[in-house]
Amino acid sequence: xxxxxxxxxxxxxxxxxxxxxxxxxxxxxxxxxxxxxxxxxxxxxxxxxxxxxxxxxxxxxxxxxxxxxxxxxxxx
Numbered sequence: 581x582x583x584x585x586x587x588x589x590x591x592x593x594x595x596x597x598x599x600x601x602x603x604x605x606x607x608x609x610x611x612x613x614x615x616x617x618x619x620x621x622x623x624x625x626x627x628x629x630x631x632x633x634x635x636x637x638x639x640x641x642x643x644x645x646x647x648x649x650x651x652x653x654x655x656x
Contacts, residue, residue: 597628
């Protein structure tokens with residue numbers, strides 16, 4: 581008997597953005613590796629890529645996450 585059951589149908593009200601199909605889905609229709617979410621609303625899921633871009637930009641500009649000061653980084 582498996583410890584974890586694969587959920588084939590999503591819960592109503594769970595919204596995801598599928599990276600493979602580039603569309604919003606209610607419930608997890610696609611594998612976890614291909615989606616962002618869950619989101620509380622369809623609108624939030626529609627803006628998933630924008631939210632990811634904003635978070636990436638914040639992370640890239642956060643000095644706590646850089647090992648070397650700007651300009652001294654080596655890409656060897």
